[in-house]
Structure formats: structure tokens, C-alpha cells
Amino acid sequence: MTSVPSKLYSDDVSLVVVLLDTNPFFWTASSSLPFSQFLSHVMAFVNSILLLNQLNQVVVIASGYNTCDYIYDSSSDASQLGLENGKMPSLYSNLLQKLEDFMIKDEKLGKEQSQRAIKSSLLSGSMSMALCYIQRVFRSGPFHPQPRILCLQGSPDGPEQYVAVMNAIFSAQRSMVPIDSCYVGAHNSAFLQQASYITGGVYVKPQHLDGLFQYLTTVFATDLHSRSFIQLPRPAGVDFRASCFCHKTTIDMGYICSVCLSIFCNHHKKCSTCGSVFGQAQSDTSSASDLKRKAPET
Amino acid sequence: MASGQVSKRVKFKSSVKDPGTPGRLFLTLERLMFKPNSPNSATKLNMEFRFVKNHKYTKEGSNKAPMLNLTSSQGVSYIFEFESYDDLHVCKECVGKALSKTGETPKPIDTSEVPSEQPSTEELLLRMNMLRENGELQKLHMRFVSDGILTEAEFWATRKKLLGGNFSKKSKQRTGLKSFVLSDTKPSTDGRTNKVTFTLTPEIVREVFAEKPAVHQAYLNLVPRKMSERDFWSKYCRAEYLHHAKNANAGAAAAAEAAEDEELALFLKPDDILASETRRKIRCVDPTLDMEADEGDDYTHLPDHGIVRDGSKEITESQHEHYRRTLSQELNRHAAVVLQGTPIDEEQLKDTQTVAEALKLSKQGENASNEETDMNTNQDRLSRISKMIEIDDLQASSDLPLAPLSIKDPRDYFDSQQATALKNSRDTSIGNDPVKRILSTEESYASLRDSISHVKTTGLINPIITPEAAVKVLSVLTHNISSTKYDIGKNHGLSFLDTLPNTSKEELLYHWTSLQELLRHYWSSYPITTAYLYTKVSRLKDAMSKIDSQLQELKESVQSDLRHQVTLLVRPMQQAIEAAMQHHDAELQKRSARSGERSNGYT
Numbered sequence: 001m002t003s004v005p006s007k008l009y010s011d012d013v014s015l016v017v018v019l020l021d022t023n024p025f026f027w028t029a030s031s032s033l034p035f036s037q038f039l040s041h042v043m044a045f046v047n048s049i050l051l052l053n054q055l056n057q058v059v060v061i062a063s064g065y066n067t068c069d070y071i072y073d074s075s076s077d078a079s080q081l082g083l084e085n086g087k088m089p090s091l092y093s094n095l096l097q098k099l100e101d102f103m104i105k106d107e108k109l110g111k112e113q114s115q116r117a118i119k120s121s122l123l124s125g126s127m128s129m130a131l132c133y134i135q136r137v138f139r140s141g142p143f144h145p146q147p148r149i150l151c152l153q154g155s156p157d158g159p160e161q162y163v164a165v166m167n168a169i170f171s172a173q174r175s176m177v178p179i180d181s182c183y184v185g186a187h188n189s190a191f192l193q194q195a196s197y198i199t200g201g202v203y204v205k206p207q208h209l210d211g212l213f214q215y216l217t218t219v220f221a222t223d224l225h226s227r228s229f230i231q232l233p234r235p236a237g238v239d240f241r242a243s244c245f246c247h248k249t250t251i252d253m254g255y256i257c258s259v260c261l262s263i264f265c266n267h268h269k270k271c272s273t274c275g276s277v278f279g280q281a282q283s284d285t286s287s288a289s290d291l292k293r294k295a296p297e298t
Numbered sequence: 299m300a301s302g303q304v305s306k307r308v309k310f311k312s313s314v315k316d317p318g319t320p321g322r323l324f325l326t327l328e329r330l331m332f333k334p335n336s337p338n339s340a341t342k343l344n345m346e347f348r349f350v351k352n353h354k355y356t357k358e359g360s361n362k363a364p365m366l367n368l369t370s371s372q373g374v375s376y377i378f379e380f381e382s383y384d385d386l387h388v389c390k391e392c393v394g395k396a397l398s399k400t401g402e403t404p405k406p407i408d409t410s411e412v413p414s415e416q417p418s419t420e421e422l423l424l425r426m427n428m429l430r431e432n433g434e435l436q437k438l439h440m441r442f443v444s445d446g447i448l449t450e451a452e453f454w455a456t457r458k459k460l461l462g463g464n465f466s467k468k469s470k471q472r473t474g475l476k477s478f479v480l481s482d483t484k485p486s487t488d489g490r491t492n493k494v495t496f497t498l499t500p501e502i503v504r505e506v507f508a509e510k511p512a513v514h515q516a517y518l519n520l521v522p523r524k525m526s527e528r529d530f531w532s533k534y535c536r537a538e539y540l541h542h543a544k545n546a547n548a549g550a551a552a553a554a555e556a557a558e559d560e561e562l563a564l565f566l567k568p569d570d571i572l573a574s575e576t577r578r579k580i581r582c583v584d585p586t587l588d589m590e591a592d593e594g595d596d597y598t599h600l601p602d603h604g605i606v607r608d609g610s611k612e613i614t615e616s617q618h619e620h621y622r623r624t625l626s627q628e629l630n631r632h633a634a635v636v637l638q639g640t641p642i643d644e645e646q647l648k649d650t651q652t653v654a655e656a657l658k659l660s661k662q663g664e665n666a667s668n669e670e671t672d673m674n675t676n677q678d679r680l681s682r683i684s685k686m687i688e689i690d691d692l693q694a695s696s697d698l699p700l701a702p703l704s705i706k707d708p709r710d711y712f713d714s715q716q717a718t719a720l721k722n723s724r725d726t727s728i729g730n731d732p733v734k735r736i737l738s739t740e741e742s743y744a745s746l747r748d749s750i751s752h753v754k755t756t757g758l759i760n761p762i763i764t765p766e767a768a769v770k771v772l773s774v775l776t777h778n779i780s781s782t783k784y785d786i787g788k789n790h791g792l793s794f795l796d797t798l799p800n801t802s803k804e805e806l807l808y809h810w811t812s813l814q815e816l817l818r819h820y821w822s823s824y825p826i827t828t829a830y831l832y833t834k835v836s837r838l839k840d841a842m843s844k845i846d847s848q849l850q851e852l853k854e855s856v857q858s859d860l861r862h863q864v865t866l867l868v869r870p871m872q873q874a875i876e877a878a879m880q881h882h883d884a885e886l887q888k889r890s891a892r893s894g895e896r897s898n899g900y901t
Contacts, residue, residue: 022746024739024742024743024745024746025739025742027742027745027746027749028741028742028745028746034749035746035749035750036749036750036752036753036759037759039749039750039753040753040758040759040762041762041763043758044758044762092753092757092758093754096750096753096754097754099750100747100750100751100754103743103746103747103750104747106743107739107740107743110739110743206771207774208767208770208771208774210763210764210767211763211767211768211770211771212763213762213763213768214763214767214768214771214772215771215775218771218772218775219775231779231780232779233775233778233779234779
């Protein structure tokens with residue numbers, strides 16, 4: 001970490017950790033937004049954040065299909081040096097080089113692993129890496145930039161990551177790190193919606209993907225301090241309703257297993273998840289308790 | 299008359315037409331008595347005036363006989379015919395006085411269900427304050443109490459909590475020891491001379507005895523045989539003073555003084571009785587717990603944990619540690635005494651001698667039982683040690699009857715859910731570009747790498763964003779933001795009430811609070827067991843129906859565009875009123891039915 005005179009750190013200095021979705025299965029399937037265009041928009045956005053404040057810091061983490069890694073850190077010296085070939089600044093060439101290396105690594109790892117049913121990217125891994133980085137910044141001293149996480153995600157949610165992602169969300173909430181999310185996939189991401197809702201970040205699902213850069217700069221470029229003065233898009237409502245385990249339908253009211261908290265839309269005799277046997281219905285239990293109450297008197 | 303008793307010759311009648319029983323009427327301020335002349339007559343009367351509700355008498359000059367008619371609260375009338383109007387006048391006066399006197403103490407027997415304990419002046423003051431501070435409460439009070447719908451007592455009965463628990467708490471709870479530490483009885487110096495004055499009260503003495511059994515023992519042994527009480531306490535105070543002396547070598551000074559004076563040493567040395575008691579207590583502690591082994595782990599080995607006491611930190615001295623007491627020791631001892639409570643009554647706190655005796659008595663019982671148990675505890679301790687040493691982890695697993703959980707892999711759930719979502723997405727975006735979807739893993743990685751190298755060679759697309767796209771995004775975003783803001787504002791910040799004109803809004807809120815108050819009283823008076831509750835309920839019912847009609851008026855008075863919303867607001871109130879009315883009617887019917895049954899049963 002570069003040592004900067006502490007008084008320079010005012011409340012509008014940001015550390016933005018960008019989680020970049022590099023899932024090849026999503027990007028090759030995505031027709032509306034080619035990956036090259038997406039990269040252009042994101043890199044331009046990263047550059048504009050660095051231009052907003054001299055002390056601003058950006059870290060880019062790629063979340064691939066099999067692994068995730070840091071591909072850019074504006075504070076490290078290595079990222080400053082690079083080949084300037086006149087076509088693009090060192091920032092971009094460095095980032096792209098690292099990204100390419102990452103893709104090769106990701107592909108190699110993939111050969112040893114089995115395929116998942118849903119081609120999701122490793123959101124939980126990159127979130128945890130981001131939080132680790134932020135924790136290190138927190139411990140670097142009393143003066144540090146205000147951190148936030150920006151998820152640029154397109155792949156569908158990976159259900160097997162549910163617990164890990166939720167844990168990451170809660171630890172972000174605990175360390176007061178907002179998770180902003182910009183979801184470029186087809187359907188809303190429940191993970192990211194909840195992440196942003198719980199941590200007080202912003203969730204945006206752009207309707208016009210060719211204007212992604214405009215979305216990014218308008219919504220996600222403002223530092224945390226200025227956010228208190230700005231009207232940012234708010235979700236009309238996050239769907240927190242649960243789905244029942246038996247028919248996977250979304251329900252308002254249902255039965256919950258008292259042992260494992262599985263949710264059912266109608267009464268079962270036995271929990272299908274943990275096998276607990278439930279008691280009788282209401283009327284039966286009341287009569288049973290009546291019997292019990294009477295017993296000692298006689 | 300001077301004795302307050304009047305005795306007149308009268309005829310006692312149960313009705314006007316009754317010929318009457320001749321006898322004598324005795325009147326005092328409290329009661330009236332009638333004794334018939336013939337001893338075998340059954341018509342005797344002896345009743346208290348507080349049962350008399352009403353009295354009537356015939357006017358002088360009318361051609362009727364001079365008669366006095368007393369009506370009891372049960373509605374029975376007692377008629378006395380006097381021999382002359384003069385007698386009537388005397389009795390009339392007497393009865394009037396007696397009645398006015400009983401009227402002052404408003405406790406007629408059959409209205410005793412009324413919760414009319416006369417509130418204390420403190421409570422009255424508190425009530426007045428409450429009313430002054432709480433405008434809403436004042437409004438309610440004005441409306442209901444002043445109009446006689448609720449009595450003062452009823453109104454406050456539901457708000458006992460507001461008035462604070464102080465009144466109910468004043469009960470039999472015994473006052474415990476004060477929790478300030480004994481060492482706070484600081485000496486006072488007068489500044490000019492070197493004289494130091496300690497002030498001891500019996501209360502302080504009690505605490506001294508309780509916290510320092512050695513002093514207590516010494517007192518019992520020495521006073522008054524070996525030394526006077528005064529000498530004893532001055533010695534004690536001297537010892538205390540030495541302990542408190544702020545110079546660094548206080549311990550040394552104490553040691554020196556102790557060497558000179560045998561009795562003084564008593565106070566300065568650590569308390570033997572306490573020490574033995576501590577040992578006994580330690581024996582009860584879990585035998586596997588070893589505080590000494592842990593000593594290095596934390597700061598407890600630091601004396602007094604650096605707490606400032608008497609304005610200065612205590613400094614340890616290893617040399618004379620024997621004579622030093624640490625703050626933690628004293629605090630612990632004090633806490634123990636406070637928790638133990640005081641076995642001595644306040645009456646015994648007269649002088650030090652009685653305090654000492656009383657404490658001794660209370661302790662004797664304790665000690666006797668302690669010694670007895672000491673033997674047992676040693677045995678106990680040994681057996682406990684052997685039990686505790688069995689470490690659970692090393693034991694063979696005891697086979698508890700546990701049902702094994704069959705927990706499904708949660709992935710099944712999420713996978714299947716996601717699959718349905720994916721299916722939906724495929725359904726909607728079908729035919730977009732099916733060619734791309736069949737790409738293999740290698741191909742997709744390759745195509746991604748291609749696009750990266752494409753960016754590398756050609757640079758960022760130029761321009762990154764077309765102005766048209768930017769404008770479109772901005773307008774969509776701002777529209778989105780303003781619409782959600784409007785929606786959210788409408789849902790949360792602004793309620794319909796705020797859009798109402800102020801007067802009707804206030805009226806609505808006022809009706810709401812008063813209805814709540816009435817309903818609370820109404821439902822709390824069920825089941826109706828006394829006539830008093832019956833009248834209360836009918837009073838409340840009337841008041842509620844009044845509010846009902848007022849609500850109706852209010853509903854009709856508002857503008858037509860607001861009427862629907864107002865109706866929605868008013869509906870729950872009206873429903874509550876309706877429910878109350880229905881209950882009232884049903885209860886009435888049940889009552890009449892029951893009474894009908896009963897009369898049938900009797901005939």
C-alpha cells in the first residue's frame with residue numbers, strides 16, 4: 001500500500017473492488033452484449049473512477065468458472081509500469097494481459113473438474129477475496145479510503161454457493177461495506193439483489209446494455225459520502241418470499257419444519273428434508289393437553 | 299343532647315297504615331335503636347345510620363300525625379310516629395346530623411365494589427402532573443371524567459403503570475444494607491490542628507462488625523472489661539487511619555505500630571476468622587478449578603487492577619504485605635455482607651453494645667451448622683474430585699437413544715429451483731442464437747480469449763458510448779428514480795391522514811383515542827358481576843354510541859373525493875363499536891333468559 005499523508009484522506013476517497021464476471025459460458029451465450037464491448041465499458045469506467053480522485057483506488061477481481069483472482073490493483077507499482085504502445089494506456093494493457101492469463105488458468109483448472117448443472121461463476125470466491133482485501137485495508141491504519149464492492153455479473157446464481165454467498169453478504173454488512181451490483185444477465189439475480197439490499201448498496205439491471213458505461217458512471221461512480229445527497233435508483237421491492245421445498249412455488253404463508261426450517265406449502269406428516277415426524281393437528285393436541293392437565297387432579 | 303343521645307317515646311310502624319308498636323326510640327350519631335314497650339314484641343330495631351339513605355317527615359301544621367320516615371338503602375322504610383312535633387324536631391335534627399356525618403365518609407356498604415380508595419395526596423399530585431404533561435391524556439380526562447362517563451378512579455385504574463410503581467412497591471420489603479463501601483467513612487480533619495475525627499454511628503458499627511468478624515470478636519472480648527468502648531473505637535479508628543495513610547510506607551508504619559500495641563495489632567492483622575471462612579468457601583469450589591495456575595494469564599495479579607482509591611493508586615510492597623489489605627478483598631467482603639443482608643432489625647440499632655450482641659446471636663446459629671457441615675464437605679470434596687477427574691472426552695461414548703437425522707443435500711432444492719428459472723429463460727429467449735449455445739467448453743474459452751485479444755489490438759471501442767444511448771439511459775434512470783421515489787414516498791412517508799384537512803384529521807385521531815379508552819374500560823368490565831359494573835357498562839355503551847353517530851357525521855361532512863378513504867379509516871372503529879354493542883345485547887339476552895329460567899325453576 002502506498003503511504004499517503006493521512007490528512008489527504010477525506011471522506012470522499014473510495015476503494016472500489018470490481019468483481020468482473022468472466023464466465024465463458026455466459027459470455028458466449030450472451031448475444032446482446034459482446035464481451036469485448038463489456039470490457040471496453042468496464043475499463044473506461046475503472047479509469048474514470050481513478051480520475052475522479054487522485055487517491056481513489058480500484059481493484060479488479062475476475063470471477064471465472066473455476067477460480068477467481070486479482071487481475072488489477074491500482075495501488076501496486078507493477079500496474080503503473082507497462083508497455084505504452086500508443087493505442088492504450090498501461091492500465092488497460094496490464095489488465096488485459098492479466099485477464100488473458102487468468103482465462104488460461106481458469107480453463108486449465110476446468111479440465112480436472114466436473115461440470116456443474118448451472119453454469120454459474122464463482123461469485124462467492126471473488127466476494128470473499130474482495131472482503132479479505134478490504135479487511136487488509138481496514139487494518140492498514142486509521143486512514144484509508146472508503147471501500148465498496150461492485151459486482152458486474154451476468155451468470156445465473158449458483159445454488160451450491162448459496163451459503164457461501166450469504167455468509168459473504170453478512171460479513172460485508174458487518175464491516176459496513178456496501179455491495180453494489182450491476183446485473184447484465186437475462187433475469188434478476190436473487191443473490192445480488194439481496195446482497196445490495198442487505199448491505200445498503202445499489203442494485204441495477206440495465207435495460208439498454210449498449211449504454212452500460214452510462215449506467216456505471218451515473219449510478220456507481222459516486223463515492224459513499226456523496227451518496228447521502230444523491231437519489232440513486234432504489235429497488236421497488238426485493239422479493240424475500242421463500243419457495244416451498246415440495247413444489248418450488250413461491251408462497252406467502254406456509255409450514256416450517258421446526259427442526260431444519262424447511263418450508264412447505266401444505267401440512268406434511270414428515271419433513272421431507274430431515275425426516276422429523278410432526279405432531280398431530282391443532283385440535284388433537286389441545287385435547288391431548290387437556291387430558292394431561294386433568295390427570296394429576298384425579 | 300350533650301351526650302349526643304336522644305330518647306323519645308314513639309310508635310314504630312312498618313307502613314303508614316300500620317297501627318304501630320309503642321316503644322322508645324334511641325338516637326345517637328352512629329345508630330338508631332327502637333325498643334318496644336312490651337318485651338315480648340318482636341319488632342325491635344337496631345341499625346346504623348350509614349344504612350339510612352333518606353329521611354322524610356311530616357310538616358308541622360298539616361293535619362297528619364308527626365311522623366319520621368327513614369328509608370334504608372335496601373328500600374325498606376321505617377316510620378316512627380311521635381307524640382308531639384317538638385319531639386319530631388329534636389329527632390329530625392339528630393337524624394340530619396347523623397346522616398350528614400355518615401355522608402362524609404362515602405363508603406356505603408353495597409357500593410364497596412367501586413374502586414374508590416381515597417388516593418393519597420402524592421398520587422393526586424402525580425396525576426395532576428401527568429395531565430399537565432400529556433395533552434392527549436388531558437383531553438381524554440376532560441371528556442370522560444368531566445362528563446361523568448368514567449369516574450376518576452376508573453380512569454386512573456387503567457393507568458396505574460403510568461403513575462409509577464412507587465406506590466405499590468412501598469410494601470413489606472426489608473431494607474437491605476447500603477452498598478457504599480465501609481472505607482468511605484473517611485476521617486475529617488479540621489485543617490488547623492493535626493486532630494483527626496472519625497464519626498461512628500450504630501449503622502456504621504453494624505457494618506464494621508459484619509464485614510470484619512475479628513473486630514466483632516475483639517469487641518466482645520475486650521469491651522467493657524479490658525477497655526472502655528471509647529478506647530476501643532479510637533484504637534480501631536487509628537488502625538483504619540494507618541491503613542488509609544497515603545504515604546508509601548503505610549504498611550511499614552502499620553507494622554511498627556502493631557509491634558508496639560497488642561490490641562492495635564488486632565485490627566491491623568488480616569482477619570483470622572475471615573481467613574478460615576474463606577478457606578471453608580474455597581473447599582466448596584469446583585476442585586478442578588485452579589486460580590493460581592491461571593494467575594499469569596491475565597492482569598489479576600496486578601494489585602487492585604489499578605483502581606484509584608482515596609485519590610491515589612495503591613502501591614504494593616512485598617515486605618509488609620501482611621499488613622496490607624487490597625481493595626479487591628475489601629470489595630468482595632463488602633459485597634458478601636450486602637448480599638447476605640442484615641439480620642438485625644432497625645430497632646436494635648440503638649447502641650454499639652446491642653448491635654454486637656445481636657450479631658453474635660445471629661452468627662452462632664450459622665457457625666454451629668457450618669462446623670457440622672465442614673466434616674461432610676471434606677468427604678464431599680474428595681468424592682467430587684474423583685468424579686471430576688473423569689474427563690468426558692476420554693469416556694466411552696454412552697449410547698444415547700438418538701434418532702439419526704436424514705438430511706437431504708440442499709443442492710437438490712436450489713438446483714431444481716434454478717433449473718425451472720433457466721427453463722423459463724430459455725423459453726423466452728428461444729431462437730435468439732441457438733448456434734452459440736452448443737459451444738463446447740474449449741470453444742467458449744477460446745472465443746472469450748479472442749475477444750480479449752481483439753480489445754488488446756484494436757483498443758477500446760471508440761466512442762465508448764453513443765450520445766443517443768447515453769441520453770436514453772439517463773432518461774430511463776431518472777424516470778425510474780423519480781417514479782420509485784414517488785411510490786416509496788406514498789407508501790411510507792405520507793399517509794392518507796396527512797392529506798386530510800387538519801381539523802378532520804385531528805377529529806379522527808381524537809375519536810380514535812377516546813374510543814380506544816372506552817373500549818378498554820368496556821371490555822374490562824365483563825363479566826358483569828355487580829350492579830356497579832352494570833351501570834358502568836351502560837354508561838360506556840351510551841358514550842360509544844354517541845361516538846358512533848359522531849363518526850357518521852364526520853364521514854358525511856368530508857369532501858366526496860376523500861370520503862372513500864375516510865370510510866376506510868372509520869370502518870375499524872365502527873366495527874369495534876358494533877362488536878361491543880352486539881356483545882352487550884347478547885349478554886342482556888342471556889341474562890334475561892337465565893333469570894326467566896330461574897323463576898320457572900322456583901315456581
